[in-house]
Amino acid sequence: MRVALVTGGSGGIGSAVAERLAADGMAVAVHYAGRKAAADEVVGRIEDAGGKAIAVGGDVADEAAMAAAFDAVEEAFGGVDVVVNTAGIMLLSPLVDLNLDDLDRMHRTNIRGTFVVSQQAARRIRGGGAIINFSTSVTRLAFPTYAAYAASKGAVEAMTLVLAREMRGRDVTVNAVAPGPTATPLFLEGKDQATIDRLAAQSPLERLGTPEDVAETVAFLAGPARWVNGQVIYTNGGMA
Template identity: 75%
Template sequence: MSTTSTTGRVALVTGGSGGIGQAVVERLAAEGYFVAVHYASNKAQADAVSAKIVEAGGKAIAVGGDVADEHAMETAFDEAEAAFGGIDVVINTAGIMALSPITTLNLDTLDRMHRTNIRGTFVVSQLAANRVRPGGAIINFSTSVTRTQMPTYGAYAASKGAVEAMTMILARELRGKDITVNAVAPGPTATSLFLEGKDEATIEHLAKVPPLERLGQPDDIAEATAFLAGPGRWVNGQIVFTNGGMA
């Protein structure tokens, strides 16, 4: 059994001001982590999440920046290190999902999504690989659609396939540094990003797909992420499908 203590460990969570990212931030803070809550544009929301943690007796700050901008993210890492003395865990939940058949997808949309999902993950992973302390963890985010291959998800799944490749290779490149690198691949999860634009019938159908017959909740994803961030030290170079048993 792992004896990794989470109290006082420092986590930087991109996209931490809402959705799954916020659930991850709140779970880690409850386990004693000091948390840097990253935002791309909604500083007020990130400040509110941080303030809630501080009011509950935890430690948190908000840090901003475009994940695909290496200079902005270097500053975010600097701010987290200055506030807390170092970084142990980097969790990259930030991402964009645009749905369309491949035959009709606007290429500007493709470029925008891939800039955030692929370049953004690369930038954050590169910085994390050079700055996370021994005993730490890097956790990226993929999607179960890389396996389920649902129509209209082609470009999004392609971007997350790239995330999976980066994750698995980086885990091997960090041999000897005592840093784990994994990816979490959620299935349908009840976030505003997922629910937006879907009618009730579609949502009900997707909720019945997993054998557990419900949508995932952000807390379900946060639980798996917290395991990889702390006690799951023997899980490395893996894609962890957190989807209630979908194929």
């Protein structure tokens, strides 16, 4: 049985990814930072559907905590084949007004966190495996107020493409998924209906994405897509 670790697995996209990979027959470790109860609920849904899952906690930017999380996955399931980095935070402000503490927070979680988890994955992942990081379509769309967030995800794209080449000879793919506007609580919070409708209309498919749409792309990269490597997959319904 293939084994997946999903960071941020208690959240909107992360939980959809965890449940989709479990439905594809993988044992799944659902990672959480502070929301253990939410992670336990995801584990419960996977087990109720006949799958195997555990919850693992820790700060993605803390090397010792992530080493311990990987240890727990290996102890429970025997190894790691797929690592999906959905953990991230998004703090929005015009660049001119951004609180630099918010910049540092996003740097710690989005850049350092992805780096730390990718480092553990590169050391431990089994042949035939996949590392899947998360960027954002805003690196192309350039929405106002997203400068710091998009910058952090641009760094994720850079490390992803380099790591794909550094894994030469290991039979491990490394890619990034870059969602567009997706109907998660994190995205919808603070937006009025007119704003939501305007964003939905920008896609030729005339709707927001769903967490399940994004999970579909992750499942492709985690399973059959062995010839897709070193790529950023823009999963946004054609918005960019």
